[in-house]
Amino acid sequence: MTTLEKPDLYRLAEGGRTLELRFARCTACDAPSFPHSPYGCPRCGAPADALREEFRDGRATLLGFVTLHARLAPGIEPPQVVGEAEIAPGLIEEVMLAGDETDFTDGMAIRAIPHEVQREGGAVIACRFAPDPEAAP
Amino acid sequence: MTTRLADRRPVYVVGVGMHPYQFASDTPYIEMGLTALRAALADAGLAFPAIESAFIGTTGIGMAAGRIMFNHIGSTGLACTQVENASASGSSAFQLACLEVAAGRRDCTLAIGVDKYGDQKRAVLKEHVNRLSDTAHIPLVKYALMAEHLAKEKGLAPEDLAGVAAKNHTNASKNPFAQFRKPRSVEQVLASTLVAGSTTSLMCCPRGEGAAAAIVCSEEGIRRLGIAGDRPVRVTASVLQSERPQQGREIPSVTLAQEVAERAYEEAGITADALDVVELHDAFAIEEILYTETFGLAPKGAGQHFLREGGSAIGGRCAVNASGGLIGQGHPLGPTGIGQVHEITRQLRGEQGERQQQGARIGMAHMIGLGSIAIAHVLQRE
Numbered sequence: 001m002t003t004l005e006k007p008d009l010y011r012l013a014e015g016g017r018t019l020e021l022r023f024a025r026c027t028a029c030d031a032p033s034f035p036h037s038p039y040g041c042p043r044c045g046a047p048a049d050a051l052r053e054e055f056r057d058g059r060a061t062l063l064g065f066v067t068l069h070a071r072l073a074p075g076i077e078p079p080q081v082v083g084e085a086e087i088a089p090g091l092i093e094e095v096m097l098a099g100d101e102t103d104f105t106d107g108m109a110i111r112a113i114p115h116e117v118q119r120e121g122g123a124v125i126a127c128r129f130a131p132d133p134e135a136a137p
Numbered sequence: 138m139t140t141r142l143a144d145r146r147p148v149y150v151v152g153v154g155m156h157p158y159q160f161a162s163d164t165p166y167i168e169m170g171l172t173a174l175r176a177a178l179a180d181a182g183l184a185f186p187a188i189e190s191a192f193i194g195t196t197g198i199g200m201a202a203g204r205i206m207f208n209h210i211g212s213t214g215l216a217c218t219q220v221e222n223a224s225a226s227g228s229s230a231f232q233l234a235c236l237e238v239a240a241g242r243r244d245c246t247l248a249i250g251v252d253k254y255g256d257q258k259r260a261v262l263k264e265h266v267n268r269l270s271d272t273a274h275i276p277l278v279k280y281a282l283m284a285e286h287l288a289k290e291k292g293l294a295p296e297d298l299a300g301v302a303a304k305n306h307t308n309a310s311k312n313p314f315a316q317f318r319k320p321r322s323v324e325q326v327l328a329s330t331l332v333a334g335s336t337t338s339l340m341c342c343p344r345g346e347g348a349a350a351a352i353v354c355s356e357e358g359i360r361r362l363g364i365a366g367d368r369p370v371r372v373t374a375s376v377l378q379s380e381r382p383q384q385g386r387e388i389p390s391v392t393l394a395q396e397v398a399e400r401a402y403e404e405a406g407i408t409a410d411a412l413d414v415v416e417l418h419d420a421f422a423i424e425e426i427l428y429t430e431t432f433g434l435a436p437k438g439a440g441q442h443f444l445r446e447g448g449s450a451i452g453g454r455c456a457v458n459a460s461g462g463l464i465g466q467g468h469p470l471g472p473t474g475i476g477q478v479h480e481i482t483r484q485l486r487g488e489q490g491e492r493q494q495q496g497a498r499i500g501m502a503h504m505i506g507l508g509s510i511a512i513a514h515v516l517q518r519e
Contacts, residue, residue, distance in 0.1 A: 094272065
């Protein structure tokens with residue numbers, strides 16, 4: 001089962017244990033961006049055909065996190081930990097974390113991993129972030 | 138070349154009115170809107186035909202909400218424009234009304250906000266761009282993350298967030314237009330349902346419905362219409378900007394709020410020290426602490442101390458959300474920003490009874506709209 005919940009954002013890395021994130025690189029201004037906009041470069045405004053797909057490993061730095069105690073969106077099963085992570089220099093995104101608060105600390109290295117969730121139509125692979133076992137201690 | 142509002146014809150708020158904010162009901166929007174409008178007309182001593190143009194702030198009622206509503210108070214042929222700017226729809230309607238008078242196109246203009254609960258649709262859901270987090274578009278999560286960050290970095294305590302909510306709920310308990318009318322203690326706020334991190338349900342604004350109206354006039358309009366000379370409140374600044382990409386940990390809407398406030402101060406020719414009353418966007422309690430800092434009412438990182446020392450209480454250095462704010466008075470979206478103008482106008486006229494900030498002369502209304510945009514108006518009693 002390899003159906004991705006959001007294939008416009010990520011793909012399975014070789015070996016299937018981690019995810020790679022789908023960035024865009026602008027050929028006009030050279031800025032990376034995420035998510036890959038189908039409309040144009042969010043930095044310089046160049047049209048979409050100026051953007052080149054660029055996959056990067058899903059390594060990130062966790063900046064902070066909080067536990068959601070309520071079902072704030074479809075698909076959220078509380079308690080769910082969400083965080084803010086720097087997924088590339090200067091690019092901060094809200095991410096969903098696998099595990100509970102005790103698994104995380106601010107500033108730690110995390111990595112995107114596949115996480116099976118149930119959606120209408122069956123199981124799909126969602127993106128969660130977990131402590132990166134390969135990170136330097 | 139750009140000009141400031143203060144460089145144009147002076148604009149005055151001459152009448153304000155509200156329909157109480159309330160939970161979802163069967164009350165037609167027209168009934169709520171006309172209640173607010175008639176109250177504003179009575180406040181100004183005007184009849185509806187005096188209104189030359191109207192800007193209607195609404196997010197969920199549908200096309201031509203204002204024009205349909207005006208069918209029931211008189212089809213006078215007034216210019217009629219509907220405005221949608223998310224939570225700041227009413228604020229934007231008020232801005233456009235002020236600018237129209239300032240520009241000399243009209244002498245007497247109406248800003249009215251009205252909304253019903255539940256019909257709003259968010260364009261971001263039609264963006265066709267996914268996000269890593271399923272809650273990426275939910276502001277509560279961003280502010281809960283910020284609260285956790287400040288708890289670790291600056292010693293912000295859950296009791297501080299509860300303190301904001303308790304103050305605003307208690308202010309609202311004395312406000313006949315407020316959606317929540319029960320005074321709340323810090324303990325009661327902390328004991329309410331946990332939502333995200335240390336944020337509880339009573340630290341969040343309710344959703345609801347209601348209406349608010351403000352009539353603005355030029356000096357010529359005031360003279361021609363015979364409006365009493367000692368009551369008008371001048372609008373001395375009107376500023377709106379939208380956010381830029383996030384830099385560092387600060388939420389873009391917070392960075393933006395500072396920029397807008399600073400521009401508003403410059404336009405009005407004041408500093409933060411001059412503010413006697415502020416109505417700000419406290420959709421979540423942490424926002425009030427953040428904005429009191431970015432507005433310069435408290436030093437950066439010391440917003441909770443300003444609160445703890447009573448600086449933001451009625452009778453404090455600057456009464457913040459004396460109406461109860463979004464947390465207590467409510468946040469029906471379209472009306473919210475004009476409800477702030479209603480509160481500030483009456484504060485500056487000294488009419489708010491037990492909620493009165495004594496000697497109030499200058500106030501600022503601030504809203505955030507989804508997206509985000511920030512908007513600020515400075516009102517001043519001359």
